[in-house]
Amino acid sequence: MDERIHEHAEVLVDWSARIEAGDDVVLSVDEGAHDLAVAVAEKLGERGANLVATYDAGELRRAYLRAHDDEFEVDPEFELALYENADAVLSLGGTRNTTAAADVPGERRQEYSTARQGVREARLSTDWVSTLHPTRAYAQQAGMAYEEYQDFVYDAVLRDWGSLADEMAKMKSILDEGSEVRLVSGGTDLTMSIEGRTAVNSAASVAYDSHNLPSGEVFTAPYDPEGEVVFDVPMTIQDRRVRNVRLTFEDGEVVDYSAETGEDALDDVFETDAGARRLGELGIGMNRGIDRFTDNILFDEKMGDTVHLAVGRAYDACLPEGESGNDSAVHVDMITDVSEESRLEVDGEVVQRNGTFRFEDGFEG
């Protein structure tokens, strides 16, 4: 087995999920994630954790959802009991076909998801972490050779997370102390308020309120956006390819939108509910181990030299205790490349220009 798979497992179990002896760990295994699952099982054994592995293959979900034409039971007791009693859920993506469930009607997915809200909340209240084992299907989605893609994934995952966390803490301080953010780049000129909001130093560990491996972004929950923004990084929204999205905000809401490709996906998003037209997230990619777009949000949104915004639901971790932010059934991330002719300002001061942060060498204020 590739030694990097063992290293990946160690980062996941120790740095990301902070597993300790006696922890009840659900390991969710996708069809092609077997090798990583074996390496993680070994680490869980070493740590003295308890293990239940679930099998979460897209083809199983597809077959089940398409065949089930009755009402879904709300939060089946046996599934709820598993997650309510679990300390951590480690999800290992590893599909053999990124469009394995493409022909499941959206309505069916929605009904299933709605019926299992309690199960989802139980999962999210554990120390959950999502990661990905490189497969040929992901390589294909990225337009890369398989070995090339493996190198890409391990460069992103096997980092010195402690020192990246220290670096990201600087950005977090700037956002925590700031009141207004302005993003200027290409067709983009957008201002938004962040007053009273707390940024998350997303350092790929539950200890940082961060649940993705890799991570490497600092994000907060902005509000009252005004202006225009263009997202020039190709992406997939609700299984549809979308390119060059342009949004116009007035009085904090999307009042106009367009896309060169996939505008109908945006129609669906903005029709969901009122919250879908407001901002849920401003994220600043800081993982320089990710050096290209691979049409996978787990990686793309953490890439250095990018900024992303999400319309829809805001994360509680960014809000004052007990306060709730923008609410919506959707959370759709869209990314913009800020490597050239771009600047990010906080309270009128430039904190990132052409991808370089104020606290980095080569910054030109």
Added chain:
Amino acid sequence: MDERIHEHAEVLVDWSARIEAGDDVVLSVDEGAHDLAVAVAEKLGERGANLVATYDAGELRRAYLRAHDDEFEVDPEFELALYENADAVLSLGGTRNTTAAADVPGERRQEYSTARQGVREARLSTDWVSTLHPTRAYAQQAGMAYEEYQDFVYDAVLRDWGSLADEMAKMKSILDEGSEVRLVSGGTDLTMSIEGRTAVNSAASVAYDSHNLPSGEVFTAPYDPEGEVVFDVPMTIQDRRVRNVRLTFEDGEVVDYSAETGEDALDDVFETDAGARRLGELGIGMNRGIDRFTDNILFDEKMGDTVHLAVGRAYDACLPEGESGNDSAVHVDMITDVSEESRLEVDGEVVQRNGTFRFEDGFEG
């Protein structure tokens, strides 16, 4: 997908496990059982059952057990809660290496198994069914080509179970009404009591107290054996190959034993506890869809023209309500070929001669 996989799934869900709308079903999926798992997920969706799939690959268990060098927690709450709330557990064997866990020390397995007795009991108190998806590894163990093995499996599984159940009911009546069984064949001449015991018509359905697919045997819990028995069908006991076992019973207990190959496996069995030296089961194979030995007990013991005995634990289903039979930590099946120069007598009357039953054409009393 091979149409027989869908038929297999249908037999499993409808005939074997009797799944109904709203049932909470745990689907245990081995590494190579993906295709059958997809077909079963579809059937579960059609029936309106709820589904949690677990991943039970030998390589995961091996990695976990070898790495875990501390005491195992007794019945971890999250795992117990899953099975205590489940209505059915469908186990799909499908290994890619029948010796995937060969280097796990026996002591480690034993400790793990002992610590999870409550979990095991919770699983066994559901409507559980074990079956197998044909893989190249099983084909290799059987010494067969892959396609040849697939045909073998589906011939054994895709039967008219209702009519086989009717046929087996005749054998069950004979055993239920009988007091003493005598088996004569080659070096075998063994008598045993079955007075007061109830035979199980094992027709591959929970409706018949039968939990294997395929099944096709009638079994009971004999006691007070006297005489000699030779088991001439090759088998694997505790991961070791064993051939031509000979047992001598006096006053109901094994007083002498030998084997041409693997006698040390028998040493381990008989040293386990006192119950290991007494009989736990007499089974009569009646599935004529199984026409050869494949070194897999799921199939071998159900083959027509065979009789098997197990030393160790007896099944409660064969005993009067509230009474317990032979108790032991082991239950080891051993098979003898009765196709030639053999007879099975119940209370002095021949009920099977050279493989042919009294109620079949061609029987020669």
